Amino acid sequence: MVKFRNSIIFKVISIIVVSQLIIWFWLITSIKDAQREILNSLNTQQKEFVIKFIEEQKQKTIKKTLESLKKLIKYSQAALSYSLFNYEEGSAKKIISDVLLEEKSIKAVEVYDTVGKSIFISAYKKDGKKIFTKNKLPKNFEKYKYIKTELIYNSEPIGFVKIYYDLSPILKHLEEIQQKELELVNLKFEKIYKETQKKEKKLFVYFIIAAIFTLLFLLFILIKFINIPLMKIKAGLERFFNFLSDPKQKIEPIDIDTNDEFGEIAKFTNQGISVSSKLHRELAELVDVIDKNIMICEFDENGNVIEVTTAFMKVCGYSKDEINNKRKEVLCNVDLKKIIKTVEKEGNWNGEVKCKTKYGKELWLKSNITKKCSYENNSCRYINILFNVTDKKELEKLKNHLEELVEIKTSKIKQLLNMTKESIRYASLIQKAILPSHGIFKKAFKDYLIIWEPKDVLGGDIYFLDEVRDGEYILMLADCTGHGVHGALMTMLVKAIQIQIINELSHTNKEISTSKILSKFNKSIKEILKQYDKDSNSNAGFDGAIIYYDKNKNIIKFSSANLPLFFIKDNNVDVIRGDKSSVGDVFTPIDYKFKEFEMKIHDELKLYLTTDGFLDQIGGEKELPFGKERFKKLILKYQNLDFIMQKEMFLEELKKYQKDNPRTDDIAVIGLKL
Incomplete structure (x- = not known):
């Protein structure tokens, strides 16, 4: 029988009494300091909350400002890409000056041409002025952070733009707010501390009373409900451990049937006792299964085999007597000393070993070696588990x-x-090279827009502009058969014929006819490709339109093969449809004469030409073609914008309509202001 002073009850009571005394002493001597520390801690936490809140506001402000800058950059990206591709510094300056540098947080802009490996244009603010240059920005702008965005034109990277920005004025304002809030927190917590001191004495008395009642209640619980169940559990566990050492001994369950924790402990302990005999039998069966089916070899630090399973002997062909001291003959490719060092250092070794059977056959075995020590006789052995x-x-x-x-x-x-x-x-570079320069468009027209986007790297849409004679211009837009490589080859043929026609016209004073030019194209293509009838081997050509513009007489002539001419008249969009026959087609006669339309220009006139790639693009809610009517509404909607902005709006509207649908064809749109 355990003496009372050695029992758990005595120890628990002693701990509770001593703990209560310590708590009371501590309360008397340090409650004021503790209260002060708690309030100071709350004060600090409140300050930290204010600082954290302001910091979060800073981050949100920075994030919101950066998102706004990125939207602004995205809005300007296409225009800058277009300006860089065509080396139009004027357009780039307009976008940078009117859009980017108008943002207060933007300090400088730098556009870099990766093709030319040089600065295309850079701009910055100084003393309220916007300064443009082709050199690098001054060094004082290096202190600012920047956003770098790649410029892409026709799906090819051509450069990048860096936007330097400064958020310090915004952050300085937030720091001033933070300082004011911290001062308010100090005043608030000073008031709370004075009020807390008044309630301190009452709380101290209440705590002493509660501590005394708690101590009395715990003493009653320990004596009444813990001591007896603990003694019963102890006796039951002693019987259980005796059974584990000798399963033949008779055991009795723990006699506790209460509904508390002691009753649960007794219940689960009794369940463990009842299944222990079953576990002993299952363990023996499991050992037998391992012996017959898993290759295990136990050896000492010298490599001498101590024990092997039946499965190991079956695979290697040795009996237990034959396997003793046979390490070198059985395992061919291992360095035992290195393996033991690894096991001692890392706890195990994994690898592949080569096993030589009794009959000379070599097998590859996956090996896992661990160490097992017996603390009774202080001996160790190594367990090697192997798989074939x-x-x-x-x-x-x-x-x-x-x-x-x-x-x-x-x-x-x-x-x-x-x-x-x-x-x-390389073919794409050649195709781009034959396109007219923007200089001749600026010379011929008051304003213009050009959208030329091949579906693939190469395209079948092509356009030309030539000054045939002084003040006389011929503009041609063609949608050649197919797209990609075969469409591009057709554009080169069209270009060759166009050069010949322009040379002939430039050396004569005859009146220029767009109808005759289209007829010349039709006859030349049919003769070159031998497309005289529907039985011809090929059927290539183009749908196209030709505009002749005489600035001296202020007139235009127009002929077309399946490409309509859109123009604005009386705030409406009119259409000249032209002929429905394609140039070079096997069903178009070789001597076919195209219609010719002539128009006298009295006031400012805006013309638009487009190939079917824009009109036939699938999209919208019902996934239908964009169509001519929607294109006409598009022209009316943006007619009062500059042509460079009209181009951006046309592309944006097409992108919204297209959604996730693939591009169906090459796209070419030309807008002119006469």
């Missing part, structure tokens, strides 16, 4: 061989693809 992976190794060899063959074939295919891509890229 010989078949897996053979499969890996075959897999590696196949991967080498696939890699060789893939490399050859990549070489061919790279050659093809390089050829197409």
